[in-house]
Amino acid sequence: MISVSLFFYFGIFLAIVGSIATAWGPGVSDPVVRTFNTEIAAIGVCLVLLCYNHVLALLTLLATTVIITLILFRAIIRLEEMGADV
Amino acid sequence: MFVPQAFISMYLPAVYAGLIVGFIGTMAIAINRRELHILILTDIVGLAMIFVVSAVGTDLAEALILPGLVVELAETLAISEILITREMRKIEQDPRANLTKSSSIFPQAFSLDMEIMTTAPNFIALVLIGYGIFLTGFTGGAVAGGGIVLYALSKKARGLPVLMLDGIAGVSGISWCLWIIGFLLFFVTPQYWLLSLFLAACGLLLKVASKVGLIGLLMREDIDNE
Numbered sequence: 001m002i003s004v005s006l007f008f009y010f011g012i013f014l015a016i017v018g019s020i021a022t023a024w025g026p027g028v029s030d031p032v033v034r035t036f037n038t039e040i041a042a043i044g045v046c047l048v049l050l051c052y053n054h055v056l057a058l059l060t061l062l063a064t065t066v067i068i069t070l071i072l073f074r075a076i077i078r079l080e081e082m083g084a085d086v
Numbered sequence: 087m088f089v090p091q092a093f094i095s096m097y098l099p100a101v102y103a104g105l106i107v108g109f110i111g112t113m114a115i116a117i118n119r120r121e122l123h124i125l126i127l128t129d130i131v132g133l134a135m136i137f138v139v140s141a142v143g144t145d146l147a148e149a150l151i152l153p154g155l156v157v158e159l160a161e162t163l164a165i166s167e168i169l170i171t172r173e174m175r176k177i178e179q180d181p182r183a184n185l186t187k188s189s190s191i192f193p194q195a196f197s198l199d200m201e202i203m204t205t206a207p208n209f210i211a212l213v214l215i216g217y218g219i220f221l222t223g224f225t226g227g228a229v230a231g232g233g234i235v236l237y238a239l240s241k242k243a244r245g246l247p248v249l250m251l252d253g254i255a256g257v258s259g260i261s262w263c264l265w266i267i268g269f270l271l272f273f274v275t276p277q278y279w280l281l282s283l284f285l286a287a288c289g290l291l292l293k294v295a296s297k298v299g300l301i302g303l304l305m306r307e308d309i310d311n312e
Contacts (some may be wrong), residue, residue, distance in 0.1 A: 005096065008100075009099070012099060013262065015103060019111060019133070019134075020116065020189075021114065021115070022111075022126070022130050023111065027230035028123075029297065031122050031123060034126045038129045038130060041107065041130060041133050042133060045137060045140075045256075048103075049136075049140055051096065052093065052140055052143070052147070053146050054140060056138065056151075056224070056225055057136075057151040059225065060228060061136065061151070064155045064159045066125045067159060068159060071159075071162055072125070072129075072162070074166070075169060075170060076162060078123060078216055079173055082177055084176075
């Protein structure tokens, strides 16, 4: 029997580590790396929502995370092509 | 009780974790100077918001998380557009600038001649849209919208013309009308609660599914530039 609180605390741990990695992690001067690091924190939040049985919230979080990543990548690619200081 | 006994000890740590994550995110925003990085870090603050809201517990948490996520999505979309437009204007004013042609999120057309590449996305999109209409409400809208996005993206990745999403903005207005009529009927004639519930659910389905129109507009803009 796997305990639910294990997933819960692992989710909290992933969220905090992911947010620290996004803020001050290695190589975050590159916006692509920073965008990928936000995914780690998002997975942590997903685990916490899974432990709370919030199915609708979990599905919406997954969908919006994917769309936000697409939007951010589009912005990064556009700005880099225009030669902006990103 | 409203909350199962096993979950009682799980809510306070989530509040503290949300506060820690929000503190990290806002500190990083305060330190950073570049706008695009601040936009990415706003995502982290949004995750902290989800933590705190999910610790409310019961169904109220789910009801509060959904609009929060959708508003965050719209915010990110609007701010990224503003950043791109401002940078474009800056370059246009500079006489030495060379404005190259912009590309899309798929730099190259993906031409692979296999039967499954043409038939499978259509079928999966059809199943997703049908299941979304069956679900109705917010979830159904999200599932049906996912089907439409999958269809459009798979066509775009193969270099084919994407479906036009011109009239989508009108559908959004109709869905608001359905939602408001449902809400009004709920208070004026409570005995027709099932009718008003379905009016509101179908309105939300159209509303959420038509948010895909934003993504469709972005892709059309990308195609015109090529």
